[in-house]
Amino acid sequence: MHPSAHVDTFAREHLPPPELQPEYLFELPELQFGPQLNCASELLDRHVHEGRGDRIAICAPGVSWTYAELQDKANRIANVLVHDMGLVPGNRVLLRAPNNPMLAACWFAVMKAGGIAVATMPLLRAKELKTIVEIGQVTHALCDSALADEMQLTAAQTALLREVRYFHDASETGLEAAMAQASPQFDNVATASDDCCLFGFTSGTTGVPKATMHYHRDVMAICTCWPPQVLRPQPDDVFIGSPPLAFTFGLGGLLLFPLSIGATAVLLEKAGPPQLLQGIQDFGATVVFTAPTSYRQLAAHGDVLRATRLRKCVSAGEVLPASTRALWKQATGMELIDGIGATELLHIFISHDENTARPGATGKPVPGYRAKVVDDEGREVPAGSVGKLAVQGPTGCRYLRDERQRQYVKDGWNLTGDAYLVDADGYFHYQSRTDDMIxxxxxxxxxxxxEDALLAHPAVAEAAVIGVPDEQRGQIVKAYVVLKPGHAADAGMVTTLQEFVKQTVAPYKYPRAVEFATQLPRTSTGKLQRFRLRGN
Incomplete structure (x- = not known):
């Protein structure tokens, strides 16, 4: 391979050893990457160099940037990172913002400078951010001033974060002021194709987040497999959607995939169904990425959607109920494109297009990937039998110095934690999660x-949390709570606990259902038996 360009070698030193990594597949001709690769050169600069700099790259309410303008901003931010903030290749950079053009420019700047982007969910609190900073040994941060409060709390709690700059900040210390003084020219760092360029954090089943490590070649691999083979977008497409760029589902669908073909990305800071519907109309969106929950709500506006340019609708992030697929088709005339991906593999690896969709089925392995369903010993099970999903492809799980690598990768295969069955025609059907993820x-x-958040409340003696089926959301968080003596198990306490959790961890994690109990099911050694609660 090309020698690593990383001066800060933290990432390379803490990769899982080769024997604990999956087998990687590069069978497609398009996956034959050279030893040297910087994904920013391919996704952004190439379009400018080849004469497409005046095409619209990114839109948002009140903002429209061409590829040349996005390159100009990314180059200036890269110069600020290197010359003002002291970034060296291999340093980790925390990125914090709702989906907006400046976040995209910052992401590309980190790629250009040879850094490692650590994008974070906007709703995360300082407690969660501090854990991410410590696991990833993050030294730099670029943050939207709208999220400054939790960022400042985080910086005050850890000495690791040496340099923090805020954008959408009109002051003389803001990122924009530094950009105005920076050169619009930047020579991208000559990174190796297997240099890390992003850490994707996933919460895992224990609540201790895991950092998934992805290379420049991984970013290009996901642009090479699913989009041209399944989505088949065109350069005049306009992409829009709801997932945050901190989700790899959102990063791919709303930034990498459109830019890989010279198309346009629309970034909405708020992308609930009302904003998404308005955005589809206002920007002439043709491709949408969102979750089944959102499609159910948008289906009520089928007549409006039929009058727009929308032509491709992608569902991922949770299981797609057959009823939601049917509802959407009836309302809009369009077939949903379903898929399953994982942060560990970066994006979608089983999917189908509009013509091969089957109700209740996720689809077949995306070209470039292979998948099978196995038993506890790793043996493939017969068609129609439920087992563990195992996947191989050009991307795969590499946890940053985490013992859970041994559970995710077995015998060269990625075990995603999903229970699946394969039917006689080779279609994969999702059954459930195999762990305690909701x-x-x-x-x-x-x-x-x-549970930890609930237990921090002075009224709570014990707490157990499970996911329960919900038609709108797939699952909701349900908490079983044992109160300490002297506290009333009433509706007021439910609201109190819900608000307390929202203030402790990201608000979307709060329990939407709370049931009070006198005791929780446990083993003789005191271990909580969540499976018995699921049987209730």
Whole structure:
């Protein structure tokens, strides 16, 4: 391979050893990457160099940037990172913002400078951010001034963060003021194709987040497999959607995929169904990425949607109910494109297009990937039998110095934690999660983390959290709570606990259902038996 360009070698030193990594597949001709690769050169600069600099790259309410303008801003931010903030290749940069053009420019600046982007969910609190900073040994941060409060709390709690700059900040210390003084020219760092360029954090089942490590070649691999083979977008497409860029689902669907073909990305800071519907109309969106929950609500506006340019609708982030697929088709005339991905593999690896969709089925392995369903010993199970999903492809799980690598990768295969069955025609059908992860409206929520938040309240003696089925959200968080003596188990206490959790961890993790109990089911050694609660 090309020698690493990283001066800060933290990431390379803490990769899982080769024997604990999955087998990688590069069978497609398009996956034959050279030893040297910087994904910003391919996704952004290439369009300017090849004469497409005047095409619209990114839109938002009141903002429209061409590829040349996005490159100019990314170059200036890269110069600020290097010359003002002291970034060296391999340093980690925390990125904090709702989906907006400046976040995209910052992401590309980090790529250009050879840094490692650590994008974070806007709703995270300082407690969660501090953990991410410590796991990733993050030294730099670029943050939207709208999120300054939690960022300042985080910086005050850890000495690791040496340099923090805020954008959408009109002051003389803001990022924009530094950009105005910086050169619009920047020579991208000559990174190796296997240099890390992003850490994608996933909460895991214990509530202790894991950092998934992805290379420049991984970013290009996901642009090479699913989009051209399944989505088949065109350069005149306009992409829009709801997932945050901190989700790899959102990063791919709303930034990497459109820019890989010279198309346009629309970034909305708020993208609930009303804003998404308005955005589809205002920007002439043709491709939408959102979760089944959102499609159910948008289906009520089928007549409006039929009058727009929308032509491709992608569902991921949680299981797609057959009823939601049918509702959307009836309302809009369009077939949803379903898929399953994982932060560990960066994006979608099983999917289908509009013509091969089957109700209740996720689809077949995306070209470039292979998948099978196995038993506890790793043996493939017969068609129609439920087992563990195992996947291989050009991307795969590399946890940053985390023992859970041994559970995710077995015998060269990625075990995603999903239970699946394969039918006689080779279609993969999702059954459930195999762990304690709750997937609600596309968000991954770890039960133990919510339990910890509840237990911090002085009225709570014990707490157990599970996911329960919900037609709108797929699952919701339900808490079983044992109160300490002297506290009333009433509606007022439910509201108190819900608000307390919202203030402790990201608000989307709060329990939407709370049931009071006198005791929780436990083993003789005191271990909580969540499976018995699920049987209730």
């Amino acid at each position: 997937i609600s409206a596309g968000y991954n929520i770890a039960a133990p983390e919510v």
